[in-house]
Amino acid sequence: xxxxxFQQVTKKFGPLTVLDEVDLAIEKGEVVVLxxxxxxxxxxxxxxxNGLEMISGGHLLVDGRSVTDGKATLQDIRREAxxxxxxxxxxxxxxxxxxxxxxxxxxxxxSRRQARTEALALLAKVGLGDKADHSxxxxxxxxxxxxxxxxxxxxxxxxxxxxxxxxxxxxxLKQEVLSVMQQLAVEGxxxxxxxxxxxxxxxxxxxxxxMEHGKISVDGNPRDIIANPPNDRLKDFLAHVH
Amino acid sequence: MQxxxxxxxxxxxQLMTGAKVTIIITLLGLVGGTILGTIAGLMRxxxxxxxxxxxxxxxxxxxxxxxxxxxxxxYFALPVLADIRIDPFLAAVLAIVLNAGAYIAEIVRGAFLSxxxxxxxxxxxxxxxxxxxLAYIVGPVxxxxxxxxxxxxxxxxxxxxxxFIVIGVGELTRTGQEIMAxxxxxxxxxxxxxxxxxxxxxxxxxxxxxxxxxMKIL
Numbered sequence: 001x002x003x004x005x006f007q008q009v010t011k012k013f014g015p016l017t018v019l020d021e022v023d024l025a026i027e028k029g030e031v032v033v034l035x036x037x038x039x040x041x042x043x044x045x046x047x048x049x050n051g052l053e054m055i056s057g058g059h060l061l062v063d064g065r066s067v068t069d070g071k072a073t074l075q076d077i078r079r080e081a082x083x084x085x086x087x088x089x090x091x092x093x094x095x096x097x098x099x100x101x102x103x104x105x106x107x108x109x110x111s112r113r114q115a116r117t118e119a120l121a122l123l124a125k126v127g128l129g130d131k132a133d134h135s136x137x138x139x140x141x142x143x144x145x146x147x148x149x150x151x152x153x154x155x156x157x158x159x160x161x162x163x164x165x166x167x168x169x170x171x172x173l174k175q176e177v178l179s180v181m182q183q184l185a186v187e188g189x190x191x192x193x194x195x196x197x198x199x200x201x202x203x204x205x206x207x208x209x210x211m212e213h214g215k216i217s218v219d220g221n222p223r224d225i226i227a228n229p230p231n232d233r234l235k236d237f238l239a240h241v242h
Numbered sequence: 243m244q245x246x247x248x249x250x251x252x253x254x255x256q257l258m259t260g261a262k263v264t265i266i267i268t269l270l271g272l273v274g275g276t277i278l279g280t281i282a283g284l285m286r287x288x289x290x291x292x293x294x295x296x297x298x299x300x301x302x303x304x305x306x307x308x309x310x311x312x313x314x315x316x317y318f319a320l321p322v323l324a325d326i327r328i329d330p331f332l333a334a335v336l337a338i339v340l341n342a343g344a345y346i347a348e349i350v351r352g353a354f355l356s357x358x359x360x361x362x363x364x365x366x367x368x369x370x371x372x373x374x375x376l377a378y379i380v381g382p383v384x385x386x387x388x389x390x391x392x393x394x395x396x397x398x399x400x401x402x403x404x405x406f407i408v409i410g411v412g413e414l415t416r417t418g419q420e421i422m423a424x425x426x427x428x429x430x431x432x433x434x435x436x437x438x439x440x441x442x443x444x445x446x447x448x449x450x451x452x453x454x455x456x457m458k459i460l
Contacts, residue, residue: 091383103368151364
């Protein structure tokens with residue numbers, strides 16, 4: 001069974017169709033990189049997976065459960081699908097370690113001590129063991145994003161969703177975030193990544209999807225697609241993001 | 243008549259009694275008003291159509307009418323309408339609760355809606371129910387932004403108690419007027435009354451400064 005399955009999924013914002021009868025199956029262990037021009041629906045597709053946007057039509061299953069099956073199911077799905085945002089969205093009133101421990105404490109019901117121990121281990125894993133007691137405002141963008149990755153991992157998800165995780169970062173800070181993501185991929189985490197980092201797509205991605213006008217227009221092996229774009233629009237797009 | 247400041251001393255105990263009534267009305271009214279306002283503000287921000295509409299009508303009625311009319315209604319009209327008789331003190335407290343509540347509702351609504359949507363999305367993405375997102379994530383950030391406008395409202399409400407002179411509550415302004423009616427010492431008495439108000443609002447301002455300093459606005 002696929003971990004994520006889109007069946008004829010449509011998403012509309014008022015009269016605007018953002019996703020147009022999308023079919024897509026993502027298997028465990030895949031690192032799917034989503035690219036496409038602005039407004040093509042790639043972020044919306046990602047946000048439908050954990051129900052931050054509700055689908056307007058079709059079926060969307062995550063680990064066999066439907067996102068339209070009510071609040072409790074949706075909360076379960078969200079624990080299975082961690083999300084990392086473009087703007088980090090760390091909780092400003094909490095320190096780094098409190099941010100990471102928050103999910104296990106309040107979503108998984110871990111004890112305070114256990115949540116903290118695990119949070120410290122995750123911070124060490126993303127290279128921020130020494131920043132545990134810093135507030136988000138005291139961290140650089142790259143550090144904040146790594147805390148955000150640790151926060152999402154803390155809930156022990158099956159899948160990680162990344163919504164342009166490096167787009168808000170200065171060039172020299174992108175790499176530290178991309179390395180953490182690469183490490184996750186190596187460990188076998190299933191990942192869906194909306195990004196413009198073609199280097200990451202080529203080296204880490206196992207699958208590349210190019211979206212246009214709410215539809216998937218190209219889907220295949222990243223290295224092959226980037227070397228030989230199957231259509232002119234993708235060729236143009238790649239020329240612009242490079 | 244010569245201005246003679248020394249006569250104020252004779253009336254300080256009486257003015258203190260009036261000030262005490264003012265403080266009690268304000269404190270009780272603001273505790274109630276803050277609770278009512280928080281509930282109404284959250285209804286406005288997160289309630290469904292019905293809760294939102296109820297809170298909206300409440301806020302509009304209160305904001306759209308003068309507080310003097312509100313307290314007159316509570317004290318004089320309610321007994322006729324509903325056969326509920328309340329004493330002037332209770333009418334005064336209720337008027338502050340209802341009046342401050344409406345303004346505080348808007349303050350609460352503004353503070354909660356000003357919190358970046360990304361924060362609540364991050365909370366939902368962890369699998370939290372709405373109430374936890376509000377209680378643990380949005381609430382604490384909103385609370386810090388609430389303090390300056392809330393302080394403003396508290397000071398306004400304290401001064402609004404002076405209008406309850408119309409229903410004869412023995413608060414500070416009423417006390418001043420009673421003294422004045424007996425001795426016609428307008429300059430001395432109204433100066434003393436003004437200073438009493440300044441001391442009370444000044445204390446409030448200091449307390450709010452203190453809280454603001456201890457809490458970083460996020």
